[in-house]
Amino acid sequence: MLDLTPHQDELRELQRRLTILRIGLVLAVSILAVRVWHLQVREGQYYRDLSENNRTRSVILEPARGLIYDRNGVLLANNVPSFNLYVTLEDVSDRDALIKRLVDLIGLDEVVLRKKLSERGAKLLPRKLKGGLTLREAALVESHRLDLPGVMVQAESQRNYPSKLTASHLLGYVGEVSGDQLETPEFKELHQGSIVGQYGVEHTYDRFLRGRAGQKVIEADALGHEKRTVEVQKPEAGDDLYLTIDLRLQELAEELLGEEAGAIVAIDPATGEVLALASRPAFDPNVLSRELTPKQWEEIAQDESHPLTNRATQGQYPPGSTFKIVMAAAALETKTIDPTTTVRCVGSYPFGRRLYKDWKAGGHGTMDLRQAIVDSCDVFFYTIGQRMGIEAIASYATQFGLGRETGIELPSERMGIVPSPAWKEKARNEIWLPGETISASIGQGYLTVTPLQMTNLIATVGNDGVSYRPRLIRAVMERATGRLQELPPMARDRLAIKPETLALIQDALAGVVTEGTARRAKSALVTIAGKTGTAQTAASRPGPEEDLPRKLRDHAWFISYAPVEAPRIAVAVLVEHMGHGGSAAAPLAKQLIEAFVKLAPHEPVIAERGSTARAPLAATAQRGNL
């Protein structure tokens, strides 16, 4: 016990040094307390928001797109459920087993499957393996769910066009909204992946059809598994559209064109309602509304026959002799001639150093205006065109709606060209040559028009000078209110042309069918008035038409209305590279008009047709939106 004291001293000293530890620990725990106070009290709200963000996720509920019907309530576009196969890699333990099962079960291509599974991408997010499963395939996968971990079948809405290629240009197609579109105010309330109309009525009336997306706020865990629903905001379905189109006439019009490229447009002169608007070749909007591979796009875009072009509104052709209607009106209104003025046609018209030929080699003899229209005498119109001058011609052409948009509710309508010295100066930086007036007088040269413009023109003539903006929509069925809103008639316009002038032209146009160039359009059922035309594609050609390569042959025109006494339908037919209007185009118009007369009179009661047709379809549309 003797060495106890120094030992004790040393122990005391050692124990004093414990203070270092004590101070250090108290200090450190205090720092921790301050740090946690900072996180929880000072910045607590910030972190609370972050944790809410973590916890909840909002899922967009896509609205059911509005349906599209024809004027009689026949369905043109709806939504069908499409079963898409997804896989979440995170949940897949054995890839080879999964591939084998899917190949055995629904016959997927093993190579494609393997490629899709090995693509880079988030493991936690479902990736699409295959779209458009059949109901049977979807059911097979669902019933083997337990053997297929990570695989799921999602029912999604797919736009569907039951009549396939029919009216494809008119209806258009849908697709995912593009990045550029999202920047525009029109689409600003949409989100990435929204489906919008990209062409046709689907595009123009997208704001009706689109509806309003809803959203579901869900609580999800870190792996994205849904735990519970916090809040639901239901989507609002889009409004349904009733078009002015009569599907039966539309189908007939496309059938009449058959394999030929061209356009047929039929409108009701009394309202401007478009009854048929056909363009060939057509495309299948069902295909374009799905996800296309770049290769598929390439094929469609490179197609030499341009199936995506709506020839009725975007095809620009010289009007040929159909333009003589404008010439006749202009000549009478400017008092260049009167109805009794005659011109002697010897088969050609000398001007400058050139000889402008008539289509009839020997000439037509002495002609007054009516007879010149009936026989489509070129020399008569060369003469009056030369007397009137290009300015007068251009002015009347513009009055008849050429060189400007008709205002139809379809995207990218073309205007055609009404040439004038000012136009040529501006467009080509060249001066107007007098000979060009001669060409314009028979609808050749720089003058171009669209089939729709010509339909509108002939309808205006038949309707005693009253014109309407062509319209495609009869009514909108508002989903929110359940009310069918009939759209008010479109703005009308009256040509500043004397009734006597129009009466003379109408009489002459009737004569064209009964005794003139369009005798092949003569019908036993109904009186038809019209004008043929042949649009030249090349200025001067040697040899007969039949020897030419097809691409250089003339386009055939026929524009008409019926019945002559009180027109109820106006039809324009344009067939590319088919030669003379009288033989190639007129018979098609006749068939369409006769079909119309047989169908009529039917003033469709769309509300009733619509509601019976709608019930099952509405259910389909909603199912498609699951």
Added chain:
Amino acid sequence: MIDRAISSRGPDSFEWRFVAIIGAILSLGLLSIYSVTHAQPGSGVPLYAKQMIWVVMGGAAFLVMLVFDYHKIARLSYPLYAIALVLLAVVLIIGKTSRGAQRWFPIGPFAFQPAEFAKVVLILVLANYYANSPREGWRQRVVLPGLIMAPGLLLILKQPDLGSGLSFMAIYVAMLLVVGVRSKAVGILILLGLMVFPFVWEAMWGALHDYQRERILTFVNPAYDPGGKGYHALQSRIAIGSGELVGKGLYGGTQSQLKFLPEGHTDFVFAVFAEEWGFLGVLLLLALFLGLIMLAMEIASRAKDVLGALLAAGVIAMIGFSLIINIGMTAGIFPIVGIPLPLMSYGGSAIVATMAALGLLVNVKRRRLTLFY
């Protein structure tokens, strides 16, 4: 003889307070583990039930370390340390590898982590060394004990287990400080070093490129940051911060319940607790830990001999270091190194080792009066 007479004495009110604090911390830990894991589907024994088994076994270890005189236990320190080194070596060969580190011996459904056992043995062996050494000169005070520690440290870092390695060094440095180093400057330097460590670390760490950090972190600690850079640390901060003053309530922590916070039952149990109990709960928990440390300090400063004082200091260092580094890393002031929160994190080895160390503390306390007989 005297020892036996004293050890048969019943526990006094000091010891009851000590045990009550330990019990309170253990209960809060169990509650948090239950909260995170009860809803998880899983086969076999649920984690909170396993943890309860560990707590019971920890209680047993506590009693064992209390019953035998610590002098007798200290006499076994070198053989025990030899066993620890062998275990640390063997685990590198046949141990279970999990998330990139080889740390565990699987024993049935449980896993034994020799590093936790080694920490307690290190306290014993260093205290025993200093008690029986003249402690003269820096060689005897610094170098020799450093050499004793080195093989264990290296084996642990080889696993790799940065957290346990740091604990090893912390125990050594703390005991060295208490023993005293010749030059006051060195002591102050070490103390300063410890205090400015977080700032220096931040500065150095902050100067590194992200990819360099990632390389270093994945090298020393492959298990962390599975969801990407900084994900883990951020989710932990969000969990703590979003608890605000009063917390989201028991089982109400969305960060932990919805698994945004990984490892909620082990190293990040503090974040779970803070999210559900709020700042008030955190204050309570820190008060409990500080109370435990103060009682332990009391024991150390009243120890009857150098061995007892150093044993107590070592246990304080082990628990205090883990506490500070664990909360510091979950709260985002330290980088994430794997260190469990004493008495709270799930893990049998850590619980049993901590309880054994606390038993040793009470052992020192109960025998301090022998001096006067």
